[in-house]
Amino acid sequence: MDREEQSETMPDRLGKLRPVFTALIGLVFSAALLMIGGRWNWIEGWTVSGIFIAYLVGTGLWIARHMPGLSSERVRAIARPGSLHEQVILIWVGAAHVALIVVAALDGGRYRWSRVPVGVEVVGFALLGIYILLNLWVMFSNPFLSAVARVQDDRGHRVVASGPYRVIRHPMYAAICLMGIAVPLALGSWWALIPGGLLILTFIYRTWQEDWFLIAGLPGYAEYAQQTRYRLLPGIW
Numbered sequence: 001m002d003r004e005e006q007s008e009t010m011p012d013r014l015g016k017l018r019p020v021f022t023a024l025i026g027l028v029f030s031a032a033l034l035m036i037g038g039r040w041n042w043i044e045g046w047t048v049s050g051i052f053i054a055y056l057v058g059t060g061l062w063i064a065r066h067m068p069g070l071s072s073e074r075v076r077a078i079a080r081p082g083s084l085h086e087q088v089i090l091i092w093v094g095a096a097h098v099a100l101i102v103v104a105a106l107d108g109g110r111y112r113w114s115r116v117p118v119g120v121e122v123v124g125f126a127l128l129g130i131y132i133l134l135n136l137w138v139m140f141s142n143p144f145l146s147a148v149a150r151v152q153d154d155r156g157h158r159v160v161a162s163g164p165y166r167v168i169r170h171p172m173y174a175a176i177c178l179m180g181i182a183v184p185l186a187l188g189s190w191w192a193l194i195p196g197g198l199l200i201l202t203f204i205y206r207t208w209q210e211d212w213f214l215i216a217g218l219p220g221y222a223e224y225a226q227q228t229r230y231r232l233l234p235g236i237w
Contacts, residue, residue: 021075022060026053033101033187037109044121044187045109048128055132059139069155070143077147086148089206096199104184104192116188124185131182134175137164145172149210151217159220161227167234169211169225173203174232207231 030049037045063071081087107113139145141163144152151157164171180199184192211231214221231237 020060022056023053026056029053029101033105033109036102036105038105039109042109045105047125048183048186051128051132059136063139067139067143070139070145073144073146073152073155077150081148082150085209086150089202090147093199093202096195096202099195100180100183100192100199103195104187104189107189107191108184108187112188114188114190116185116190120185121188124182124187127178127182128186131175131178134164134171134178138172138175141165142172149213151214157218159218159224161224166228168230168232169228170203170207170231173207177203177232204232 030053033049034040034042034045039045078090081090108116142160142165144155144157144160146152168174177200180196181193184190184196208231211225215225
C-alpha cells in the first residue's frame with residue numbers, strides 16, 4: 001500500500017476508534033471542569049460532567065456502529081481540515097470551548113463570583129437537554145455532517161432537507177449556540193456567558209460563510225436555501 005492509499009484509509013481506521021476518542025474527550029472535559037472548579041461538592045459541575053460523558057460515549061458508540069461513514073468523515077475533517085480558513089475556525093472554536101469551561105469553572109465552582117438563582121440553573125439544564133436532543137436529531141438526519149465546510153464528493157454528498165433541516169438550514173449550529181447559553185447557566189456562571197456569546201457570534205458568521213460555500217459548490221443547495229428561508233432561528237433569521 002502506497003502513501004496515498006494509506007492517507008485515504010487512515011480516517012476509516014481512526015473512525016472505528018471514535019468511541020474511544022469521544023470517551024477521552026468527555027473525561028478530559030470533566031476532569032478539567034472539576035479540577036478548575038476546585039470544589040468536590042460542586043453539584044452543578046458533577047451533573048454537567050456526567051451528562052456530557054454519557055452523551056459523548058453514547059453518540060460515539062452509536063455512530064461508529066450505525067454510521068461508520070459519518071464517523072470517518074468527522075475524524076478526516078479534524079485531521080485534514082483543508083483551507084487555512086477552516087483551520088483557523090477549528091482552532092478558534094476549540095479555544096472558545098476551553099474559555100467557556102475555564103470561566104464557568106472559576107466562576108461557578110471555585111470563586112463563585114456570580115449569584116445565579118437556582119431557578120435559572122434549572123433553566124440552564126433544561127436548555128442543555130434541548131441542545132442534546134437537537135444534536136441527536138441532526139446526527140440521525142444528516143449522514144454528511146462534518147466539522148468543516150466541504151463538498152463530500154467522495155461520499156456522494158447531497159442536500160439534506162429532512163428532519164430539523166426542514167425548519168432551519170443549520171440546526172447543528174443552532175444547537176451549539178444553545179449550548180453557549182445552557183452551560184453557563186447550568187454551572188451558575190454569568191461571566192461564562194461572555195465566551196458563550198463569542199461562540200454564538202462565531203457560528204452566526206459560520207452560517208453565512210457555509211451558505212455561501214455550499215450555494216457555490218453543492219448542487220441543489222441554492223434551491224434548498226430559497227425553500228428553507230431561516231438559518232438558525234425559525235421565523236427570525
